Amino acid sequence: MLPTVSTIPLRHMASGDVLSLQVYKFIGAHPGKKVYIQSNLHGAEIVGNAVIHQLIEFLQAVNDTDLLGEIWLVPVCNPMGTNARSHIFSSGRYCVYEAKDWNRIFWDYEKDTDDLLAFANSQINFDPKVVRRNYLTAIKQKFDKLLEKIHSPSGSPYTQRFSSKLQSLSLDADYLIDLHSHTNQGLNYLYFFRNREESAKYFLLQFGIQLDTYDGDAFDEAFIKPWLALEECFKQLGREMRFDVEAWTLELGTGMQMNPDSVEKGIRGVKNYLAQKGVLRISGFPIESTSHEMSLKLKTVVKKYYAPTGGMIQSRVELGNSVKAGERLYQVLNFNKEGKLPTVIDVSAEEDGLVYDLCSNQAVNEGEFVLAIIG
Amino acid sequence: MLPTVSTIPLRHMASGDVLSLQVYKFIGAHPGKKVYIQSNLHGAEIVGNAVIHQLIEFLQAVNDTDLLGEIWLVPVCNPMGTNARSHIFSSGRYCVYEAKDWNRIFWDYEKDTDDLLAFANSQINFDPKVVRRNYLTAIKQKFDKLLEKIHSPSGSPYTQRFSSKLQSLSLDADYLIDLHSHTNQGLNYLYFFRNREESAKYFLLQFGIQLDTYDGDAFDEAFIKPWLALEECFKQLGREMRFDVEAWTLELGTGMQMNPDSVEKGIRGVKNYLAQKGVLRISGFPIESTSHEMSLKLKTVVKKYYAPTGGMIQSRVELGNSVKAGERLYQVLNFNKEGKLPTVIDVSAEEDGLVYDLCSNQAVNEGEFVLAIIG
Amino acid sequence: MLPTVSTIPLRHMASGDVLSLQVYKFIGAHPGKKVYIQSNLHGAEIVGNAVIHQLIEFLQAVNDTDLLGEIWLVPVCNPMGTNARSHIFSSGRYCVYEAKDWNRIFWDYEKDTDDLLAFANSQINFDPKVVRRNYLTAIKQKFDKLLEKIHSPSGSPYTQRFSSKLQSLSLDADYLIDLHSHTNQGLNYLYFFRNREESAKYFLLQFGIQLDTYDGDAFDEAFIKPWLALEECFKQLGREMRFDVEAWTLELGTGMQMNPDSVEKGIRGVKNYLAQKGVLRISGFPIESTSHEMSLKLKTVVKKYYAPTGGMIQSRVELGNSVKAGERLYQVLNFNKEGKLPTVIDVSAEEDGLVYDLCSNQAVNEGEFVLAIIG
């Protein structure tokens, strides 16, 4: 099965050059779900490009009769982020012009709508498929207003133009997967949303973090929040409704790297998820779920540690270690400019947990991130 | 009258060097209001440093018997911002590590409190001064929790440490003035909050913009929102209450400059405000208010124009001009890399208004800011 | 006369996007000199784009019989520089990856050749046109080695790839014009090389600075140095030889701006130069040279002033003013973090001269540029 490949102009630069998106679409012989997968939204988080590349290779060897629905793939989905450099580093986590994180800029229908409860009420007796279609229509109508504003003489800032391009590709997806990694050094895990625990496990990763609080306007959030909100409205009205709409952010290891182990875990997870969801019929998948135990946590139990003073980090616990409250996590080798000898300061864990993220830079100014622990 | 000058360590850097704040306090012979004035929160917005310097010079020549209350002055209040450079430019509008605007990081008690209405109810029959004291106590107790978190082993990111330092100096002020300018090129005006129109005029500037919508966690907002919210609660409970608490952001011209005209307008405005408020008894002030007409607008009538494509801006309307809907605002000289001749694109005003801000950079990538108009 | 327009791929980015150059060539009906004009090599120096755009418009109205030779125009010649942003600023003066000034990266044949004197000796009795042809052949042969290295498996850094692209377009030009401006605020003037004083005056600018010392590997330098060196060799061998090969860098005002006065002066200068050189036959040109007095100076008499300490610049002399030795040039408003009042420091001129460049940023860290004076 060959994909259709389309190139979409994204940004006209001051120099007259144009940056573009490129979408690879695999269309199954049978109708079904729409899966949307992108990578490299943050400039340093490149690992997903290898995952998508290998998926493109893999899917070409699959018969279209074994794909139910369609899979849209958008690697290097943020050229401004991917190409940004500061010295040798991939500094493209945020738009340097607007000072906005590239993953906190997406349009959230829930914030832009007035009376979701009334809408739910109007659909209370409808078939879920009809509700989904009607709701999607409502979302798109509102989204079109955003596009109108973008094309008015006063226009819109680039982050809005950019986010609207990615959202116009993905707004009507059923399953959305955003491939990230830590900018720093991290384990392989995922973020998920409430009532999607079962599907989370299909990704076969070490653990998952439930976004019980929102970061605000992230890609996955902006996609799924309107559906979660509508489910909540139905619940208030006494009807249990669960849309088969899911959003995932996979964190595959370490920034600026495409670690083979992380790539392999990413591909395996995506294949297994798609097989479990009935999108792909491929040999070897789904993998017996009993063979894998994935631990699920709430985001609110994450504790991040920030340097209490400036200096050099040494004697730090290792990535993947478990620590006990009171145990030393790291030292700061602390220099001064007051004629005194350097000192070494110990920092200890406040609570038990797993060390799942480490800063890559072992020099810190006061208040810079050192490590993160999940309880 | 000489100020007391105190130096407050702000950030211990990786190199062992320490950045500090320095506060100049003029204390009157009579008790009265506390006025807090800072400058240069955004790195490029330096004009307020000259205003504060000249106020320091001026106040030294004032007798302490002519100052009722106290005036705290904090120039260069954000060393990370002031000292930042990218090539020759003052790029310090945001924390490059956290990608946060230095003026969108402040702690907002209103967001952190549960039941403001209950508090208002508990104070419904109290004298306003008592309410103010009680409310300030409640705010400070909550603020202390923030400080506790900062000093815990897990600590806090620098933007939180920094903002808490400035807020610990200013939380109990009666009048707060934050001296900014446009990063780009701008007129002299101010931002104000609801029910403070009369005082706004004391600053004798060309116009004022009322923050009827919030940017979120700005310094002035975070200071005054809790008081506005409490006023609103009292209103709901049937009592009109107006605290003599005010927050102002003055915009004094153009970034990276200390334009003498903007400096002079800033000093004149601050002196007149303090004289009108009864804080200073100085000759020549207050100036007859009838001699000055200041126009007040809502922030929601501001329209910002963003480049529809990349290129070079030419034939643009001038700062301070009034434009009519449909009138040409600027042209984009648009290059391409498709073997075609360059083109010139006209952009016209959507609505009538005053051109009060222009981008300094006449080269734009698609979606970059070009100018702003207030209706 | 219509130009031929060709697009040349320049850089393949990590995201798969490609940045390009675009060359506009006007070919005369008669053979003659090759003129090469480019603009915007430094990201903030955009004024030349308007000059080239207006030349493109102008030349379309000229008959090809009035053009002797050809004119190649390359606006926005450095997309990496033009599109770079740090906050709102055009920070693209240098390659942030290699930390190299975009105008100090060019290949200089003089440094790459062994025995220029032997070459001169071998041509001692030849006609200048023959010598020019033979020397150009030698230069190109050496240049081809550079291209070979670039296309070898080990490749070359981007600055070398980029500079070789611009040099492959311009190496065989007779007259080369590089359109710059100050990154900061500057007057309109030019840089020129020895024995080209007469032609310098054709540009009708306020003054010219002779590059009696080299900055090293600048575009104009790298182009003309081999010819100056060969002239010098001939001189040593007792033959006066002057090639009609010329290189010019025009400085047209202020960074990030396309000031109409600077644009106009740039166009007038280029037209007059081309008319004087016999490349263009156009009405109104050449302008009577007696009507304009251009002062020519040596680069070694330029004195740049750097801040003696950190602070805010105020009371500075204005651009275009003449100053006397001992006269105050500017003040630094100097803050401290030692509990003392701010101070104001005067800085005076060491020598008489014309203030021809000012820093745009009136905040300075110690050792940052404040202004430049030419004696």
Added chain:
Amino acid sequence: MLPTVSTIPLRHMASGDVLSLQVYKFIGAHPGKKVYIQSNLHGAEIVGNAVIHQLIEFLQAVNDTDLLGEIWLVPVCNPMGTNARSHIFSSGRYCVYEAKDWNRIFWDYEKDTDDLLAFANSQINFDPKVVRRNYLTAIKQKFDKLLEKIHSPSGSPYTQRFSSKLQSLSLDADYLIDLHSHTNQGLNYLYFFRNREESAKYFLLQFGIQLDTYDGDAFDEAFIKPWLALEECFKQLGREMRFDVEAWTLELGTGMQMNPDSVEKGIRGVKNYLAQKGVLRISGFPIESTSHEMSLKLKTVVKKYYAPTGGMIQSRVELGNSVKAGERLYQVLNFNKEGKLPTVIDVSAEEDGLVYDLCSNQAVNEGEFVLAIIG
């Protein structure tokens, strides 16, 4: 033995804050050589700070009678570099204001002197110690002129002020050690200069690279070049002269890290060198030189590989591997925006050698560094 610790103001910032150097001096009971050791000249190269910290700890336990001469230690010797951040990264390899590599800014007496041969001739019959003293006096006299310029009203750019501060501390040293690492990922090795092969081996590292060509104005170069040049002059005059003046740059592993193995190798090397040189009498040192084989190479046999196109680096050889000519070094996963499938490009070794440096960032724009091999 306790060090004397002195703090030297380095730079007054725009905000009024001051950055400083701090020097730790251990003075032996016996006269002898002066050893100067600094670390962290490039912002990301922090490993030497741990080496110096451990040396400070170690030397406190040494009796002053076991130190012949003195050891000056300057950790975090470049606060502007150490504290610089771009997103989470240590981007401080160069001065962002001047676009100059912090290690290509040092004053080189050899370039600033006229007639070294005449000086050598004037000293031709003198005792080497006298020649050293006289030459050092000549160097210092010239250096004082530089300081005069810095303190004149026109002043000097910061890179000159900064470099002069470090050189005023080290100009009269006998042995100078500059502790670096790769900004990227690297092995542990050193750079050395001609005729110092024997001493190079004292550092017990895997290999050494002789700087047979200069980078220009690096710290080690600027220190030793005048002495090598004088040796060369004596040689021309028929006298073999070898000054016991040595300069070393140690490369200890990977940027932004203080890898314990690299730290340990650094400390062991420095201790052994100082013991071999007779500066320190410490137990266990010097280590038997026969136990270690260090390979010495010329810098001209280094081959660096730059990406032939943009994309993602995969399947790369590992650090420390030996490769044969023709062997695949790495692949580029190459995306496009032309509607085509991604491609994978192989890059092969031009020559045999050891892979001693790798880029940390596996995403590359065309022309970015991928790896380095030494033959």
